């Protein structure tokens with residue numbers, strides 16, 4: 001049954017939606033790519049069925065409601081395309097519109113400085129746009145990433161060309177339509193579809209002033225290299241292997257909840273996940289008992305059902321990669337306390353979906369692959385520790401530095417650990433909340449630059465200094 005992209009509601013269910021509208025947005029409208037060759041199927045993660053044919057080569061050519069009203073429709077499409085649960089997708093869309101409202105509010109507050117100079121002269125600074133910015137997104141938060149990049153870019157007066165991941169091409173174009181309806185002039189926010197080739201064209205384009213990239217470390221390095229050639233500014237939001245440190249004086253109930261939030265959102269496909277869970281030895285048995293009990297209770301299945309808590313992974317190769325990490329962990333001596341297997345829901349339409357049962361690994365050591373490498377799936381590695389000094393050193397023993405977390409009731413310890421952890425974010429007694437008001441971004445190989453918060457204005461604007469003479473020119477010649 002073919003349905004127009006905005007007509008998925010209200011009767012749509014998993015396996016029934018086919019997207020037929022074009023997904024590029026150029027000069028104020030949806031446009032077909034000029035060349036229709038190289039079409040690739042886009043799969044619905046919950047069923048394994050193709051629901052859209054994406055043309056990967058584009059070239060420039062040619063009525064929506066407000067975002068809040070469209071929230072449920074966008075969330076449903078996000079679920080169909082990404083596989084995450086509807087409960088989470090709704091939160092993602094809310095975070096996206098909060099981000100847009102936040103930067104729309106900040107736009108009027110952009111200001112320079114007035115500096116007095118000798119003799120009545122003075123200078124002032126103007127905060128000016130960079131020009132055309134490119135946003136390149138990953139597939140785990142397709143709509144939210146598009147908002148996190150475009151909202152500050154547009155608020156600072158830039159234009160943005162956004163390229164979603166070819167695995168999740170469907171929702172960015174709706175954001176373009178929402179901007180248009182809100183009065184954003186045609187051409188200021190464009191969406192182009194494609195993969196590495198399109199991304200390369202964008203990064204190399206001489207008229208592009210800045211690239212904001214979310215994705216893997218290897219691609220991030222390529223983006224930086226290409227941008228260096230054109231002396232373009234770059235923001236890189238890359239991967240992570242973040243530590244979550246649970247001290248024996250914590251509130252155990254909250255620490256367990258925090259560990260689940262740190263590992264299982266979006267089927268574990270979250271860059272800032274706290275996948276190395278360090279637990280102080282004294283409370284290890286209680287922690288494991290609780291965390292395993294609750295992990296086993298996570299309802300995996302049809303992501304469009306309200307009761308579902310975990311949907312399907314993004315695609316088959318990725319599912320196989322994640323399951324491969326679990327097998328390797330077993331070979332290296334880890335013990336699987338629960339999950340870690342392909343999961344086939346009872347609903348017949350989901351038998352080809354990319355589901356797996358969420359996994360808790362015990363008996364982990366710092367040198368194991370599952371502890372060192374980003375898995376990007378629902379796999380939590382639990383590691384025992386004795387002292388604060390030891391655990392901070394082990395937590396920092398990684399090339400990544402995106403996020404971190406600490407659970408303790410000792411306020412001095414909490415702030416000391418937060419100071420000593422080498423990461424762009426440290427959550428104290430919580431994990432993975434993302435208020436738009438606070439900056440988000442990495443240390444070390446997790447990238448640089450920030451998204452969200454006031455500081456992101458700095459990454460989408462440049463300062464011009466205007467020097468004003470009030471007297472005569474002091475001439476040396």
Ligand SMILES: NC(=O)C1=CN([C@@H]2O[C@H](COP(=O)(O)OP(=O)(O)OC[C@H]3O[C@@H](n4cnc5c(N)ncnc54)[C@H](O)[C@@H]3O)[C@@H](O)[C@H]2O)C=CC1
Nearest residue numbers: 137138139164165195196199200215216219237238239271
């Ligand atoms: N720090 C953060 O905010 C986040 C980081 N990630 C990271 O992203 C990875 C998963 O996402 P993927 O989409 O698989 O990453 P990826 O690096 O393969 O792709 C990311 C984006 O870059 C594009 N791309 C690929 N090759 C390119 C090239 N040569 N030039 C320009 N663009 C190119 C892709 O089409 C896609 O849109 C994970 O490693 C994860 O850690 C994911 C989400 C958030």
Ligand SMILES: C[N+](C)(C)CCCC(=O)O
Nearest residue numbers: 141270271272432433434
């Ligand atoms: C929203 N949050 C904090 C769970 C994840 C955002 C970062 C990402 O794009 O992976």
